Amino acid sequence: MKPADPGTYQPPPDTGLDIIYQDEALLILNKPSGLLSVPGRGVDKQDCLARRVQARIADAMIVHRLDMDTSGIMIMARGADMHRALNRLFQQREIGKRYIALVAGRLDPPTGTIRLPLITDWPNRPRQKVDHRLGKPSVTHYRLLSYQPEQVCSRVELIPETGRSHQLRVHMLALGHVILGDNLYAEGENRQRAPRLLLHASELSLRHPLTGEPLRFTSEPPF
Structure with missing residues (x-):
């Protein structure tokens, strides 16, 4: 199966929210691949995780984003005070993130x-x-988890210190190991080898903004 054309937006059907954790301060959700985190430009790009969540939980507010084609864990704040508190944690790099990817070749x-x-x-x-x-x-810090010789690809752990747009995708490309299924940066066979970008936000950790309790959430990649 070929990856979707990057010029078209075909969000997955809204079959409900995949909520990992919820309390009065925050929400932890799984975002599916192919869904925007926030509305894009144009009337055809208004369906997104933020809108789907807010239709059900009115005080939910976006704190960070995942690329449209990336799946996995996202955190949302409950109300303006928690939005400010979680923003501070992100700015101070006190929220840990871990990703899993399948990349071309052997690291x-x-x-x-x-x-x-x-x-x-x-x-x-x-x-x-x-x-x-x-x-x-x-x-970005990276670590080889396993090599799959029959597919000539590597399963890798990626831990970003910073949060630049497309950071993990461009860093792996620069290393010579593009993420499989990447319709922006992969070419030829590596672009066609997966129906989606094989990048998943698999872990998020932080201290609860109200209680200070250490929290750690995980999500297994669907690949």
């Missing part, structure tokens, strides 16, 4: 850190690119 070395400055590739937006003069600093 060697099996662990490392990518430090590359990123900027929007304006003639080709929404693509991002490495720009050592104007780009904003971005840091």
Whole structure:
């Protein structure tokens, strides 16, 4: 199956919310691949996770985003006070995130850190690119989890320190191991090898903004 055309938006059907955790301060949800986190430009891009959640939980507010094609864990605030509190935690890098991806080839070395400055590739937006003069600093730690020789691909753990747009996708491309099914950055066979971007937000950890209790949420990737 071929990945969706990046120029069209075909969100998955609304079959209800996949809520991992909910209390008076926050929501933890699983976002499906192919669904925008927030409304996009144009009347055809208004269906998104934020709108679906707010139709059911009126005080829910977006704190961060996942790429449309990325699946996995997202956190939403309950009300303006919690929105400010969670924003502070993100700004202070006190919310931990972990992703799982399937990438082309075998990672060697099996662990490392990518430090590359990123900027929007304006003639080709929404693509991002490495720009050592104007780009904003971005840091990703990676670790090989397993190698699948029959598919010539690697399952990797990605832990971002920063949250630049498309950071994990561009970092893996720059490393020479593009994420499979990426309809923006992969070419040829690597783009066709999966019906979606094989990138999943699999873990999120933080201290509860009201109680200070350490929380850790996980979500298994569907690939």
